[in-house]
Amino acid sequence: xxxxxxxxxxxxxxxxxxxxxxxxxxxxxxxxxxxxxxxxxxxxxxxxxxxxxxxxxxxxxxxxxxxxxxxxxxxxxxxxxxxxxxxxxxxxxxxxxxxxxxxxxxxxxxxxxxx
Amino acid sequence: xxxxxxxxxxxxxxxxxxxxxxxxxxxxxxxxxxxxxxxxxxxxxxxxxxxxxxxxxxxxxxxxxxxxxxxxxxxxxxxxxxxxxxxxxxxxxxxxxxxxxxxxxxxxxxxxxxxxxxx
Numbered sequence: 001x002x003x004x005x006x007x008x009x010x011x012x013x014x015x016x017x018x019x020x021x022x023x024x025x026x027x028x029x030x031x032x033x034x035x036x037x038x039x040x041x042x043x044x045x046x047x048x049x050x051x052x053x054x055x056x057x058x059x060x061x062x063x064x065x066x067x068x069x070x071x072x073x074x075x076x077x078x079x080x081x082x083x084x085x086x087x088x089x090x091x092x093x094x095x096x097x098x099x100x101x102x103x104x105x106x107x108x109x110x111x112x113x114x115x
Numbered sequence: 116x117x118x119x120x121x122x123x124x125x126x127x128x129x130x131x132x133x134x135x136x137x138x139x140x141x142x143x144x145x146x147x148x149x150x151x152x153x154x155x156x157x158x159x160x161x162x163x164x165x166x167x168x169x170x171x172x173x174x175x176x177x178x179x180x181x182x183x184x185x186x187x188x189x190x191x192x193x194x195x196x197x198x199x200x201x202x203x204x205x206x207x208x209x210x211x212x213x214x215x216x217x218x219x220x221x222x223x224x225x226x227x228x229x230x231x232x233x234x
């Protein structure tokens with residue numbers, strides 16, 4: 001089975017400081033991994049995706065994530081938080097069965113950005 | 116706007132009533148997915164279509180739930196005899212299945228969701 005574990009349900013940072021949202025995956029093979037962001041009353045937006053082409057993945061809005069096989073991690077980072085980054089973030093794995101591509105979501109990390 | 120759209124955005128109904136939601140995917144996308152998200156949780160997979168064929172259903176999808184995609188374009192999700200436990204956000208996503216070089220491309224793009232409240 002392939003799943004993801006988000007280690008923090010809530011993270012609070014000050015504006016201008018770095019962001020680290022942690023995600024570990026469990027899989028018997030190299031997975032496809034994503035980070036999605038969900039702002040209140042808005043749909044899920046894809047931040048970035050890892051599909052084994054490069055271990056450091058750059059996404060939108062200054063976010064990036066590094067796939068570390070030795071640590072089975074796919075943590076999301078941003079050098080400097082902005083107030084508009086406050087949202088719910090989901091680490092997601094993709095299971096391709098040949099006929100379907102089911103996303104399995106983590107439980108989410110709520111990012112709070114304070115002044 | 117050429118993204119995924121869902122209607123209605125909000126639905127309040129009484130227990131026992133039937134409700135139907137609609138999803139319009141990105142026009143060239145051949146795959147369409149339904150997910151359910153309850154408060155404080157991540158979305159959970161419900162069902163999936165490749166063109167008009169419903170290829171997989173989660174065990175979460177009881178016999179009160181039915182989904183269709185009759186012409187391989189828009190999809191509807193119907194819940195019969197709603198229960199309070201059906202209250203959730205119902206999300207639709209679409210993707211274009213295919214290959215780019217050696218990489219499989221199947222990124223799912225989500226609509227804004229339909230929030231169902233069953234009283």
